[in-house]
Amino acid sequence: xxxxxxxxxxxxxxxxxxxxxxxxxxxxxxxxxxxxxxxxxxxxxxxxxxxxxxxxxxxxxxxxxxxxxxxxxxxxxxx
Amino acid sequence: xxxxxxxxxxxxxxxxxxxxxxxxxxxxxxxxxxxxxxxxxxxxxxxxxxxxxxxxxxxxxxxxxxxxxxxxxxxxxxxxxxxxxxxxxxxxxxxxxxxxxxxxxxxxxxxxxxxxxxxxxxxxxxxxxxxxxxxxxxxxxxxxxxxxxxxxxxxxxxxxxxxxxxxxxxxxxxxxxxxxxxxxxxxxxxxxxxxxxxxxxxxxxxxxxxxxxxxxxxxxxxxxxxxx
Numbered sequence: 001x002x003x004x005x006x007x008x009x010x011x012x013x014x015x016x017x018x019x020x021x022x023x024x025x026x027x028x029x030x031x032x033x034x035x036x037x038x039x040x041x042x043x044x045x046x047x048x049x050x051x052x053x054x055x056x057x058x059x060x061x062x063x064x065x066x067x068x069x070x071x072x073x074x075x076x077x078x079x
Numbered sequence: 080x081x082x083x084x085x086x087x088x089x090x091x092x093x094x095x096x097x098x099x100x101x102x103x104x105x106x107x108x109x110x111x112x113x114x115x116x117x118x119x120x121x122x123x124x125x126x127x128x129x130x131x132x133x134x135x136x137x138x139x140x141x142x143x144x145x146x147x148x149x150x151x152x153x154x155x156x157x158x159x160x161x162x163x164x165x166x167x168x169x170x171x172x173x174x175x176x177x178x179x180x181x182x183x184x185x186x187x188x189x190x191x192x193x194x195x196x197x198x199x200x201x202x203x204x205x206x207x208x209x210x211x212x213x214x215x216x217x218x219x220x221x222x223x224x225x226x227x228x229x230x231x232x233x234x235x236x237x238x239x240x241x242x243x244x245x246x247x248x249x250x251x252x253x254x255x256x257x258x259x260x261x262x263x264x265x266x267x268x269x270x271x272x273x274x275x276x277x278x279x280x281x282x283x284x285x286x287x288x289x290x291x292x293x294x295x296x297x298x299x300x301x302x303x304x305x306x307x
Contacts, residue, residue, distance in 0.1 A: 016189070016191070016192055016230075017188065017192065020192060065145065065146075068145065068178065068185050070185040070232070070234075071185045071232050
């Protein structure tokens with residue numbers, strides 16, 4: 001199985017990279033851009049076929065290491 | 080310099096690069112130091128202070144300090160801190176200590192996305208602790224900064240708590256002591272301590288401010304603060 005983890009700064013925590021990309025898009029003429037958030041995607045190959053177990057384990061990975069929950073939120077997708 | 084009794088353990092992770100400056104600084108002030116490799120599961124038993132020095136542990140991969148905080152030695156540091164032992168994190172060391180949960184808040188990428196390296200004025204906010212007791216509240220110090228991820232973040236609730244408990248140590252300021260925005264830190268915070276005031280962290284480098292020829296000697300009183 002593959003877990004796809006997306007980690008983003010929390011809403012309300014300023015994302016300076018997103019803001020810089022937003023400004024760049026604006027100056028390139030993409031006037032419809034409302035907000036830009038930049039995060040990271042972590043793809044984990046798992047040696048299991050048990051989806052529920054995988055989800056529990058990946059959540060623990062996020063809480064322990066992959067995200068800093070003081071400033072970041074994460075989403076998990078298991079395929 | 081007269082020989083002093085304080086002994087300082089300086090940690091070393093892969094990618095640490097301020098360990099020798101830190102050793103030099105404490106030894107110049109007359110203290111004994113010992114480098115401790117990150118794979119060590121124990122700290123030396125005769126120490127009075129642990130310093131987590133600056134650098135780029137594990138290449139700042141994932142987040143600054145996020146991997147170093149799981150090094151074997153950090154278990155010993157956590158036990159040492161929980162037992163009341165004094166710990167000082169400088170720059171990357173500050174990031175490691177927040178990642179380890181030994182200090183409140185987190186350090187984000189600087190708001191202007193730049194690596195900022197310069198001398199910076201700092202205002203002493205709370206000197207009622209082992210680190211800043213040789214300084215005065217409101218005093219302006221000049222200490223170099225050199226970081227990309229020094230943008231201190233803490234949520235409103237956490238901020239109220241550290242402000243009330245006197246855990247805010249230093250703020251970036253101008254030469255009159257008025258806070259200035261340097262990297263986007265919440266209320267310009269440059270350093271904090273934990274609730275029981277035995278774990279300290281700051282982004283500026285006091286070990287680089289010991290000699291007038293290098294621009295400032297204000298770091299001396301910070302490093303000597305622990306010698307009480």
